[in-house]
Amino acid sequence: MAGHAPALAPGAAPALTGLAGRADRALGMLVEGAAALLLLAEIGILGAGVTARYLFHSPLVWSDELASILFLWLSMLGAVVALRRGEHMRMTGLVTRVGPGAQLLLDTLALTASLAFLLLVMHSAVEYAQEENFVVTPALEISNAWRASAIPVGIGLMIVASFFRLARQGSVTAVALAGSITLAVVMGFWLLSPVLKPLGQLNLLIFFVGVVAVNVFAGVPIAFSFALATFGYLACTTTTPLLVVVGRLDEGMSHLILLAVPLFIFLGLLIEMTGMARAMIAFLASLLGHVRGGLSYVLIGAMYLVSGISGSKIADMAAIAPILFPEMKKRGAKPGDLVALLSATGAQTETIPPSIVLITIGSVTGVSIAALFTGGMVPALVLGACLCAVVWWRYRAEDLSQIRRAPLAEIAKLAAIAIPAIALPFVIRAAVVEGVATATEVSTIGIAYSLVMGLLVYRQFDWRRIAPMLVETASLTGAIIFIVGCATAMAWGLTQSGFSQELAKMMAGMPGGAYGFLAVSIVAFILLGSVLEGIPAIVLFGPLLFPIAREAGVHEVHYAMVVIFAMGIGLFAPPFGVGYYGACAISKVNPDEGLRPIWGYMAALLVGLILVAAVPWFSTGFLAR
Template sequence: MSHHATALDEGGAMPGAASGGSWTDRLDRGLAATVEGAAALIVLAEIVILLAGVTARYVFHAPLVWSDELASILFLWLSMLGAVVALRRGEHMRMTGLVSRVGPTPRALLETLAITAPIAFLAMILHPALDYAMEEQFIVTPALEISNAWRAAALPTGLGLMAVVALIRLMRLRNLRLTLAAVALTAAVTVAFWLAGPVLKPLGQANLVIFFVGVVAACVFGGVPIAFSFALATFGYLALTTSTPLLVMVGRLDEGMSHLILLAVPLFVFLGLLIEMTGMARAMIQFLASLLGHVRGGLSYVLIGAMYLVSGISGSKIADMAAIAPVLFPEMKKRGAPPGDLVALLSATGAQTETIPPSIVLITIGSVTGVSIAALFAGGLLPAVVLGAALCAVVWWRYRHEDLSHIRRPPASEIARLAVAALPAILLPFVIRAAVVEGVATATEVSTIGIAYSTLMGLLVYRQFDWARLKPMLIETASLTGAIIFIVGCATAMAWGLTQSGFSRALALWMADIPGGGYGFLAISIVAFIILGSVLEGIPAIVLFGPLLFPIARDAGVHEVHYAMVVIFAMGIGLFAPPFGVGYYGACAISKVSPDEGLKHIWGYVAALLVGLIVVAAIPWISTGFLPY
């Protein structure tokens, strides 16, 4: 797998440029400059707006009532323009495990199909997206009192620009015969499905297997970007087997990409880049390495502990990983750790720390099921320790023979000196968490405090701030945001399609009849939520199934907090495990490591998470022992 668009130099099918002065080349450069510049400005504007909102509310006690609304409008534009940048750069996440193992000619064809399949989706969805934006013009936003079309226009604009970018990439391929073959094959499959519509519609829920298993698997394993694989399956299912207006799919795409909590993703991505640029990361790494660097697998233990400490701060697991990976990975790679193992462990810690408060998943469960959020917060800490210990056991086994002969153990005086130098950097997670706990900023806003803090530390303490790197950092933030948020939007649309099929209620009724009492219900819930976590983004899965399954759990004698912990971990394992887990591809994108490299390493960590989950499920006290009642 890879989140890069792999270029081929075999079979004459390299996606390269034509002559340097060709009109496609000039168009590509002009489009890149315009879209990247706009996306970078929006990232900067988001930081300023949210920081201004925090300052006005907390310092001057005069809240800016329009700040969240403006930030939300700009965020949709950022996500769509970022998706355009990511498509142009070949940074949309995709699986190339199969593609890389076939011969040159079929590989070249699959690579070309990875361009033509998204073009097919974009061509089909563009008209409904325009209709959706037109419909939204009649809605007036409450704070700014402007037409909502200003926000909704981001969807057709972004989708249209992605179509242009994909067409430019297609036109710049050298092999005309191969290009025509891919276009013809894509058109033939599209027409075949359209003609099969009358046959598919009477099949009922068998269409779920055809589209959400068959089409998704064929696209994913064929190298089509993950987001477009989800989108094609959902579009085909709704268009061919239901009477749902396709306007609705655009609305669900909008809904998935518009959660303000997701704005934490670009801000924490930028924060991660900032603490590396200012030297804070280097200072922190040097201190952590002095403490555990002489221990086999020491920095892997630091990664597990760091994710535990910062988890939940941003409300987004992807954002948590974005704050940690740039700090630890460079030094870990220098010490010889395989990049695949690093991304596998990072993804595993994403699942392990899902129950650490303040977790948006815990808040969501409490809000949709009526379970006490305070009880969920109290119950979430120890189960994460159990799964963390299981991951540490795998780290110990894998690194038990690590050669540390070139690593010296520093004296206490050196550790103390490094601790003083690293103190401002080490305080950053505590500053961020304190801002959330004390109510200074929301989970979305708090990263701007981290950005302001890091900027001041870089300028005043570490005296390291490269102004020339700011624009590339902002563009990189936008590209990564687009790649991640577009997947979330497409997954949300797919989740809605599954819900409308009646699948969720049928699943709940079936699970209620499982024999074995409480433990039988827990066992089937683990299996179900691992599968659901792999095909649905976490929060939609909880919203869909929580209200249905928690009453059944209570009737089966399972404590609701205990059940919540089991469900969250199971969902997390599905979300962060390949081949379908969106979180795994997010970890790969943040780490800039090919998902292929993580495949052979992640299964040991997934096994450890399953063992930890079984322990948590079997011993209710781990989840309920520290509850206040």
């Protein structure tokens, strides 16, 4: 769940906080403006590439290379925006359960810990960019330093933004105490380096379990928790040049397929703004609004459809909850049950293309994106059917005497209005499967389609919202891609330690063959999903476990579906699942209200997951032979 900058404490020095606030706003305008322009440029470049190749049969040989260069800049500037706005993903379960004074200290400690990594890695980042100056890009024939410089520039801007935020904290005591604790921990590990080096693989537990766990539960953003553990492990226990950390960070953030992330996030915001999401929901409500639990079925169906468009779970929820929840509350639905079902549908729809998690799996494991897109539809239906069974049971006695049944003419009219919106997921999938566009480029087709529908069909297009949507997209992109980069560096550290080989031997030796391996994977990824969220867990463990799955006889697409659903259950299940708290924030419901009703939905998801794991056909039945 994204953190937020804490409020200024009483007794703050007005001059210092005022100056820091003005400087921070100036920095924000500069970085947010640049990030928004880069996102527009990415959309234009990829759209031009599709048009040139498919319509004019004259591909732009430089488009992917330029898009890759700009993408690293977009990701780093987006990370700056996310840090400045307090939107880097972090676990706040412990932070929100302590008193105001302790909460202020933990929030400040999260910032000083992040700042410590940035200061420690800055020199290596500059050195890395200088080394890349000797590499020439193949298509544009320019120095690769133009691309690699994004890393030290982004880190430098994050350092400046961190100091501004510390100045705005207002509590000198909290800043001094947090800074002292951070400095003491860093110096302690440095002094203990001679003791740690002889410990061998025990250091994996110290850094990749202990350091990560302490940081994550203390509220340090997940990306920085990974980065601190990796940097500390390499610096204190090995002789590996620290330049490697930056190189692996660059590698993780530079997969071209990840370009789909910002474009699909923007697409998700676009369909909400143009009224396409509202049109779909209105049609579904007219079909099912008169049956017991009807609007709950609509919520499940709407999440299925909208997830197929946006690829962003937060965007999905934000598009649906404000439209459906008021009417559901009028019918007597309890807020806790609403947020519980919303969270469950978040987990249920993780495999619906073009899911960002699917795209990430494809980028780090080499599994075909088109195959993942095809394989994700039916498993989500299986889990949706299990959720519907719980809805039927809970609402079997609902009083519908005051509910009007929509006449056929009204349903037909709403269907006609909704058809352009409902068609979008199928347009996107067809474009990928038929080879019109890659999984990276297809989002530009979706954006163009939504623009046309919003302007000409739905006549709902607020140009004033475009700039904030671009900035919001950049911030979320920076938070996600920075996690991927830091997790890639951490995965490299685990691999170099020999851990991957030992894990492979252990997993390969599990009794029960393919089903035994799947059972262990389900338990492992539910636990991982509750702590790391889907993307970091996939980047860390996907390259290690997918080859083992193939050796065990598990189809890679089938395994991807099982893993994604397991992580989704962990992600949206309280008390640790950060997705649950995100659903509560969007729904404006106290998290405590959803704790009791959510377990019935989570049990249904687990039953659905077992069915998907036991019947590979659900995932592979429609793949091309």
